Amino acid sequence: MPKGQNLQEVGLGEGAPRVHPILLVFLGGGAGALSRVVLLEVSPSHQPWSLLALNSLGVLLLGLLTGLWEGRQTGLGPLRVEEARLLLGVGFLGGFTTYSSLALTLAQLALAASWGTALTLAALSLLTGYLLALVGLQAGSYLGRRSRGRGRGLRQAEGRD
16 A cells, blocks of 8 residues: 555545455455465365465466556556555455465475475475566566557547547
8 A cells, every 4th residue: 555545445446435445455365365275176286386386376467467557547447556456466366375375385395304395396486486576567567558558549549638
């Protein structure tokens, strides 16, 4: 949240009713955690590689959304960027990805003396997370610039700019 906004209510677009930020995070987080549990349950290998894939997807999506929303006022449909960030970024993707499960899995592997698997998972988690965040940010930033440019061109063509 921007400084000074803290837990003030945020609105869903122009003239829409205001929704408390905690509610946005709560709803998004619940949906993200439920999605994570379902995906891990249906994955063939469960742990630890499914967890790596899930966290990698989450960080790519978070980078993409963050890059896409840079410098924008609108987020997703009637949501403003800050509302969409709370609902989807902090909430959904925060619940979808899971550092605590990764740390617990690493500890369990270490206790089982599976040091090679634990170190490989830790290294791959950090490396893929970092690289996919970069890719997501770059792709989102590019797509955001393209969509803003297209909107500006349309407004100019219509004589509104």
